[in-house]
Amino acid sequence: MEPPTVWTRLRAALSGEQNAETLYAYQRAGGAVHELLDAAERRRFDLAASGTSPFGMPAQVGTELACIWNAFALQTLGDRMLSADETADPATAGFVPPVTFNQVQAYYQDVQRWLAHATRAAHDPHFQPDSPLPAPLPDWSPVEPCPRPHLDAMIAALGAMRLHAGSVINALEKATPEADRGQLAGVRGLFAEAVSRAEYAERMYTPGASQALHEQVEEHAKRAVEALYHAGQVLSYPALHTRQAPRQRPSPGGAGGRAVHVALPGEPGFDPWVMTDPVAAPSLRADPRAREVITEMWALDPDPRQSVALWQDIQAAMARGDVTYGRNGGRLIGHYFCTPWAAIYEAARPVIIGDTPVTRGKRFTIECAAEGVRIGYPFKREVVVGDFKPSRLDYCDPDAPPPHDD
Incomplete structure (x- = not known):
């Protein structure tokens, strides 16, 4: 040149x-x-x-x-x-x-x-x-x-x-x-x-x-x-x-982009509530039915590592400032109605969670549900993107079909 x-x-x-x-x-x-x-x-x-x-x-x-x-x-x-x-x-x-x-x-x-x-x-x-x-x-x-x-x-x-x-x-x-x-x-x-x-x-x-x-x-x-x-x-x-x-390594790099280590089922230190909305977790821990369902979710998950990886992506994005907890008028939206009852998040910048792109300003969460698994339905693991409204808690029964298939 x-x-x-x-x-x-x-x-x-x-x-x-x-x-x-x-x-x-x-x-x-x-x-x-x-x-x-x-x-x-x-x-x-x-x-x-x-x-x-x-x-x-x-x-x-x-x-x-x-x-x-x-x-x-x-x-x-x-x-x-x-x-x-x-x-x-x-x-x-x-x-x-x-x-x-x-x-x-x-x-x-x-x-x-x-x-x-x-x-x-x-x-x-x-x-x-x-x-x-x-x-x-x-x-x-x-x-x-x-x-x-x-x-x-x-x-x-x-x-x-x-x-x-x-x-x-x-x-x-x-x-x-x-x-x-x-x-x-x-x-x-x-x-x-x-x-x-x-x-x-x-x-x-x-x-x-x-x-x-x-x-x-x-x-x-x-x-x-x-x-x-x-x-x-x-x-x-x-x-x-x-x-x-x-x-x-997500952009930007550095310590804030590294995946958080999470103990899996059967490993020392495993916490079945790790992916649950931290605000809702205490009340859900006190709910006997919720404790039973979260235990079943992990037991019936064919690949817990993949489920945790979605949550790890979110935690890394939050550490970078790419993702925040979703709010309406300054108040936290809360958690998703289905297991693992994860928080509702919002993308401050475009991110990829798992293989799902989430554009800036969109709200999302993760769902890992064993609903209907014991009667032949597949385990559900996905990133859910959309507008979230208040809903009744779903215990995601492994022995019953999902509501939309009932």
Whole structure:
């Protein structure tokens, strides 16, 4: 890039933008990732030619390939953000807003780290990265909504990441022997889900959309980028599929975004009222029928960890200031009528609870109910979004059908 003119510097200073010289230096240095990506493709081809199943590749090779993918994905995100900013504001080319500077710098610095890990793995069969694989994406910049060029860049990056991941899954399909087809199905499903998220965000995206639409597309695009980043690591090193996906650190990062640890049923310190509205919990604890029902809810929940994860998402969002308790005229709305009798919350900023996007100003809660489970109805676990009105307490009887099905 040509050195910025005096007028460019003046415009950038007036708009509070930062000199991106360091970012462009990172960009040039990280360009080596594309050569490593080509080398990774050759390594994958050689393994297939030797008859080695992708699910039996040496850990050394798998670690190297996953690290290269991470470097490629982050380099792509950084490059697209710089390019999108240049396109959006050519008058200050070479300078970027502070939020863009911080986000791109975080990507590029991680590129260097993952490139170093890939090189180390190629020479040391015992090497383990400092971040366990599969690793989470770096934190999103703590700005809501994100600048429009960031959204443009995410959509462009999704296309590039999806294209490369698609070539990798095709190679896996060809190289996986019949004995490993069952494992391949799981990896294929992970990739399909990530692609579905990407395509959904891309279909929603419209350049110059209204602010309300921009915020909704942004949340879908972020989740799609995170999903593809994770899927790409698993496609590169299929043995990672058996490891738990990293819980993405919510934006903004820091201690306030970490999930609260919660003891599960059977573990020391387990509290069956943990998800209940703290204001209502004391009176519900004194209700013998409520105590019986909350015990049944946990006993009949096929996956308590998933239920708790929804509550953890809310607690992390509250710690960040993204979510508050819902109020009417300054008074707390209270709790939901069905188990676990959780509080009614309100989104101060757009958030994702589980897989459910909640736009700013919307009220929501969580429902985990065993209603009708003993007579064949499925356990109900969901984020409920809507307008909430006073209602009579529901004990969610496992031996009776839900009221709407009675």
